[in-house]
Amino acid sequence: MRLVWIIALRLTPWIAAVTLIWAVAFNRYIQRAINDEVDDALEDYSQMLMVRYLAGEDMPSTSDGTNNYYAIREVTPLYRETHEMISYIDSTYFLDYKNETEPARVYKTIFTDAEGRDIEMVVATPTFERDDIIHTVLIWSVALFLSLFAVVVILCTLTVGRSMKPLYRIIGWLDSFTFGKDSKPVPTGGGVKEFEGLSDHIRESSLKAHALYEQQKEFIGNASHELQTPLAVMGGKLEMLLNDPALTEQNGEAIYSILETQRDMVRLVKTLLLLSRIDSDMYYEAEEFDLGDVVSKQAGIFEEIFTGRGITLDLSLRAPCPVNMDRSLATVLVSNLIKNAYVHSDEGGTISLVVDGGGLRVANSGTRPLDKEKIFSRFATGGGASKGSFGIGLSMAGAISRKYGFVLDYSFVDGEHVFTLDVKGRKKQAR
Amino acid sequence: MKILIVEDEPSLRGLMSDTLSREGYLVETASDFPTAEEKVHLYRYDCILLDINLPGGCGLDILRTLKDGDRTDPVIIISARDTLDDRIEGLEKGADDYLTKPFHLAELSARIRSVCRRARNSGRKGITLGNVTLLEEENTVTVDGVPLGLVRKEFDILSYFMQRPGYVVDKVQLSEAVWGESADMADKYDFIYGQIKNLRRKMAQGGATVEIKSIYGFGYKLVELG
Numbered sequence: 001m002r003l004v005w006i007i008a009l010r011l012t013p014w015i016a017a018v019t020l021i022w023a024v025a026f027n028r029y030i031q032r033a034i035n036d037e038v039d040d041a042l043e044d045y046s047q048m049l050m051v052r053y054l055a056g057e058d059m060p061s062t063s064d065g066t067n068n069y070y071a072i073r074e075v076t077p078l079y080r081e082t083h084e085m086i087s088y089i090d091s092t093y094f095l096d097y098k099n100e101t102e103p104a105r106v107y108k109t110i111f112t113d114a115e116g117r118d119i120e121m122v123v124a125t126p127t128f129e130r131d132d133i134i135h136t137v138l139i140w141s142v143a144l145f146l147s148l149f150a151v152v153v154i155l156c157t158l159t160v161g162r163s164m165k166p167l168y169r170i171i172g173w174l175d176s177f178t179f180g181k182d183s184k185p186v187p188t189g190g191g192v193k194e195f196e197g198l199s200d201h202i203r204e205s206s207l208k209a210h211a212l213y214e215q216q217k218e219f220i221g222n223a224s225h226e227l228q229t230p231l232a233v234m235g236g237k238l239e240m241l242l243n244d245p246a247l248t249e250q251n252g253e254a255i256y257s258i259l260e261t262q263r264d265m266v267r268l269v270k271t272l273l274l275l276s277r278i279d280s281d282m283y284y285e286a287e288e289f290d291l292g293d294v295v296s297k298q299a300g301i302f303e304e305i306f307t308g309r310g311i312t313l314d315l316s317l318r319a320p321c322p323v324n325m326d327r328s329l330a331t332v333l334v335s336n337l338i339k340n341a342y343v344h345s346d347e348g349g350t351i352s353l354v355v356d357g358g359g360l361r362v363a364n365s366g367t368r369p370l371d372k373e374k375i376f377s378r379f380a381t382g383g384g385a386s387k388g389s390f391g392i393g394l395s396m397a398g399a400i401s402r403k404y405g406f407v408l409d410y411s412f413v414d415g416e417h418v419f420t421l422d423v424k425g426r427k428k429q430a431r
Numbered sequence: 432m433k434i435l436i437v438e439d440e441p442s443l444r445g446l447m448s449d450t451l452s453r454e455g456y457l458v459e460t461a462s463d464f465p466t467a468e469e470k471v472h473l474y475r476y477d478c479i480l481l482d483i484n485l486p487g488g489c490g491l492d493i494l495r496t497l498k499d500g501d502r503t504d505p506v507i508i509i510s511a512r513d514t515l516d517d518r519i520e521g522l523e524k525g526a527d528d529y530l531t532k533p534f535h536l537a538e539l540s541a542r543i544r545s546v547c548r549r550a551r552n553s554g555r556k557g558i559t560l561g562n563v564t565l566l567e568e569e570n571t572v573t574v575d576g577v578p579l580g581l582v583r584k585e586f587d588i589l590s591y592f593m594q595r596p597g598y599v600v601d602k603v604q605l606s607e608a609v610w611g612e613s614a615d616m617a618d619k620y621d622f623i624y625g626q627i628k629n630l631r632r633k634m635a636q637g638g639a640t641v642e643i644k645s646i647y648g649f650g651y652k653l654v655e656l657g
Contacts, residue, residue: 228511232533233442239536240450242599242650252647256601263603266533273513283514301611308621 003164008157015152023145030137038130039088042107045070046123053121054113069093069104069124080110080118093124102126166190170199177206220276224269231269235262271392274332278399284326291321291423292355294330299353302338310348313338318356323423325404333400336393337362337419344370344417359406360421369412376408432477432547433457437467437493438509439485443532447480450536451543464488471497476504477550478543481526483510491524498525505546509534537598544594558593561640561655565593574637584609585630592643592653601650627651 049070052059059072091106104124113119169187177183186203189195238259242252277283299315306313323330341351341364354361376398401408407422434456438444441462448458459476461467464487471479471493479497483490494506505528508521513531521529527546530539548558557566562575570586572579581589587609592600602620610622631643640656 225511228532229440229443233440233446235533236443236446236450236536239599240446242601242646243536243597247647249647252649256647256649259601260603270513277514283516304622305606305610 004161007160019145023141027141071122075118075120166195217276224273227269288324291323292317298335312350314352316354329400333397336397359423363416363418366417435476435479436460438482479506505550537595541594563639574639584626596653599650599652
């Protein structure tokens with residue numbers, strides 16, 4: 001999941017909790033304030049009536065159109081002793097003009113008048129207005145809570161998203177980074193301290209990585225060079241032994257077998273040199289030609305050799321395949337694919353080569369699928385390798401493909417090992 | 432024929448020296464730049480084998496000295512560097528041939544022979560051994576003046592042997608030379624056996640005094656009969 005959504009999801013419960021607590025507290029407080037106001041009004045009203053009564057003035061009529069109600073009655077001293085002097089209750093009373101019973105807030109007081117009589121005064125006011133107000137406040141509280149919550153989350157998400165832009169630029173750069181190719185400079189951190197730090201570190205690391213990579217190539221190149229001379233000496237001495245007229249059959253076979261090993265080493269050293277040079281443009285000149293030409297030439301060379309094992313080459317040139325690359329590398333690429341098919345073919349099998357505008361397809365019959373992960377890495381022979389094969393041929397083909405942006409793929413289909421070389425690099429674009 | 436070997440690595444120097452001495456050349460050696468420079472200054476040679484990486488200097492400088500002095504001693508550069516640019520540079524600086532390590536001794540011998548032939552330019556074209564004459568440019572082989580009808584591969588095989596007479600050539604070496612480097616994949620060499628069998632038959636039928644002899648099943652050698 002993307003970082004923005006993670007942040008949004010993590011913020012959400014907290015924001016929800018805080019705004020909820022606020023909303024609930026706010027609501028409670030409002031309710032209480034409203035209730036207190038109503039009670040205060042009742043108290044004032046009651047006091048006013050009490051004063052008028054004690055002063056002997058006229059009392060307002062109970063059905064004067066206002067919603068307020070009062071009642072005055074005399075009570076016994078016992079009643080006075082057993083009841084609260086002042087009390088508030090929620091009750092109901094009967095509204096004359098409406099002919100209904102409504103909920104009301106009631107305020108009762110018991111007092112003694114000038115003649116020593118105990119009087120109970122009851123004052124009441126309907127509460128549906130109070131309830132209405134409270135209800136409205138509640139609804140608006142909820143609305144405010146929800147909208148505040150939504151706005152905060154959206155703002156957080158947008159802000160995080162925008163603040164992350166330099167990071168995404170850097171990630172984009174990392175995605176397109178390939179070894180050995182010139183790369184664009186690392187994007188800066190957009191002024192954000194942490195991203196600047198990240199950008200600087202990545203720049204340093206990539207420079208170091210490039211340097212190491214170049215060093216490694218140089219080392220392989222130098223080591224391979226150094227090996228050439230001792231190999232020449234070894235081969236030369238063995239050849240001299242083979243040329244000795246006093247050579248016996250036994251010696252001859254033994255010496256020849258050592259010579260074969262020396263030849264394998266020479267081949268390996270040459271391949272290593274080639275691999276260490278492939279990424280450099282210094283050694284290779286590109287030209288435009290039809291890959292089909294290279295394929296048919298190689299097919300011609302191999303045909304004669306393959307008949308020894310009864311293997312037939314089936315070449316089909318469906319359309320010209322224009323490429324722009326170094327011709328010798330094209331030859332190495334094609335011949336390695338054909339050689340590989342040969343190595344994994346059974347006696348009497350067929351290797352099919354198909355060339356069309358998109359590239360080359362090499363197929364040969366097989367029993368078990370090869371391990372796709374392993375076959376392109378160096379020195380993995382995967383069984384069935386012939387003597388002198390170090391399993392480096394496919395990784396060479398892979399390195400050449402990468403140099404020119406081709407896509408080399410393997411699949412095991414209908415009992416056949418199929419290698420496809422896509423010179424248009426289509427698969428890469430679909431990424 | 433006098434040959435100068437300029438090579439700093441002692442084993443290789445000794446190897447080349449032994450092989451060429453055995454072939455009958457008079458061999459002198461130099462193991463560093465100053466010695467090589469001195470020898471070249473003092474003597475003329477029929478062929479100079481020049482290693483580029485020398486202690487004390489670069490072999491190409493010796494080449495330059497030779498060319499500046501209008502010397503015609505044929506030079507074969509011997510080097511571990513095998514890129515096209517290196518070869519081109521060497522040849523453009525005036526070398527007559529460029530041989531990369533590691534190489535077959537037979538190859539060394541063949542190249543020296545070829546370079547000397549060109550230098551001598553004695554008007555006799557082609558290679559002659561016994562009563563067999565092979566003309567490279569015309570792709571023809573004659574035995575006592577009578578042309579031998581050879582197919583392409585047979586001609587290539589015979590040509591290869593004629594440039595290395597008396598040297599053992601094993602089947603892998605032959606297949607790589609005539610069929611190309613890709614031939615290293617073959618594990619059955621029937622395709623070679625067939626060609627050689629036909630070639631031998633044609634040469635015998637033509638009455639050739641040279642023969643391609645089998646060596647213990649791993650190689651062949653061109654020898655003169657009698």
